Amino acid sequence: MRIGFLGPMATFTDMAVKHLFPLQEHVPFMTIPECIEAVHFEKVDYAVVPLENTLEGSVHLTVDYLFHEVELKIIAELTVPIQQHLMVHPDHVENSMEVEKILSHSHATAQCHQYLHRHYRGASIEYTTSTAAAAKYLKEHPEMKIAAIANELAADTYGLSIIQHGIQDFDRNHTRFVVLSRTKKPLELESGFSNEKTTLMVTLPSNHSGALHQVLSALAWRKINLSKIESRPLKTGLGDYFFILDIEQAMDEVLLPNAIKEMEALGCGVKLLGSYPVYSTE
Ligand SMILES: O=C(O)C(=O)C[C@]1(C(=O)O)C=C[C@@H](O)C=C1
Numbered sequence: 001m002r003i004g005f006l007g008p009m010a011t012f013t014d015m016a017v018k019h020l021f022p023l024q025e026h027v028p029f030m031t032i033p034e035c036i037e038a039v040h041f042e043k044v045d046y047a048v049v050p051l052e053n054t055l056e057g058s059v060h061l062t063v064d065y066l067f068h069e070v071e072l073k074i075i076a077e078l079t080v081p082i083q084q085h086l087m088v089h090p091d092h093v094e095n096s097m098e099v100e101k102i103l104s105h106s107h108a109t110a111q112c113h114q115y116l117h118r119h120y121r122g123a124s125i126e127y128t129t130s131t132a133a134a135a136k137y138l139k140e141h142p143e144m145k146i147a148a149i150a151n152e153l154a155a156d157t158y159g160l161s162i163i164q165h166g167i168q169d170f171d172r173n174h175t176r177f178v179v180l181s182r183t184k185k186p187l188e189l190e191s192g193f194s195n196e197k198t199t200l201m202v203t204l205p206s207n208h209s210g211a212l213h214q215v216l217s218a219l220a221w222r223k224i225n226l227s228k229i230e231s232r233p234l235k236t237g238l239g240d241y242f243f244i245l246d247i248e249q250a251m252d253e254v255l256l257p258n259a260i261k262e263m264e265a266l267g268c269g270v271k272l273l274g275s276y277p278v279y280s281t282e
Pocket residue numbers: 006010011012013014050053059082105107108129130131132175
């Protein structure tokens with residue numbers, strides 16, 4: 001079995017893949033859309049991509065691609081604790097305060113905003129496709145006065161020196177990764193899961209006042225719990241949105257199907273993104 005992931009080697013996504021699929025073949029892709037399309041076009045069986053971070057919220061590229069571009073299912077979630085470190089090429093450890101540029105993924109950079117503001121105000125920030133891509137760039141450019149924000153595995157893999165550990169603004173930092181598949185069969189690991197979730201993407205009928213309230217009511221009176229609701233642009237015009245609903249239970253025989261039928265009867269479009277187990281590395 002082939003598993004695509006946001007590469008190169010030693011991204012946080014790589015760590016997630018190693019945890020979920022220790023024995024399978026791992027295939028790195030440089031961007032999230034490339035990972036997602038690899039499953040869609042059957043180049044890989046599954047893909048693992050980041051979906052949400054405690055400090056930065058949703059990974060919009062993942063959410064939007066799943067809504068607008070492909071018909072894939074989430075078959076598992078893995079929550080991973082995230083520790084960001086500042087690292088330089090070993091030749092630059094002595095003069096690390098002279099760093100002119102800091103490279104990393106936009107989500108990782110945002111997670112360390114306060115640290116960068118306090119200690120590296122003069123340095124410019126450059127975004128890379130992943131944290132490990134930044135680390136790899138440092139290894140390939142020893143002559144440049146640059147630093148990267150990435151994890152410990154990336155420092156080891158690319159021979160870099162960590163000059164400051166744990167620079168994220170808040171300690172309780174986690175990212176949710178999801179496994180995407182063309183079929184809806186949940187991924188069952190021997191380790192067992194902590195709980196289950198169902199994710200829906202809902203569009204509201206136009207000119208229907210109180211439609212969102214009624215969607216929430218369809219869940220509320222059935223005592224179905226939400227762990228998240230978020231809107232994203234439909235990209236059809238200002239004020240047009242779809243909603244992502246994370247529900248704290250697996251698809252059942254009666255309650256959830258009936259809640260979905262009720263939403264559809266209101267004129268809503270409902271896309272079931274998946275009903276899946278939630279795993280954790282902790
Ligand atoms: O760049 C990486 O290492 C990734 O796996 C991507 C990603 C993300 O998109 O949020 C994953 C976890 C961290 O929150 C930072 C970056």
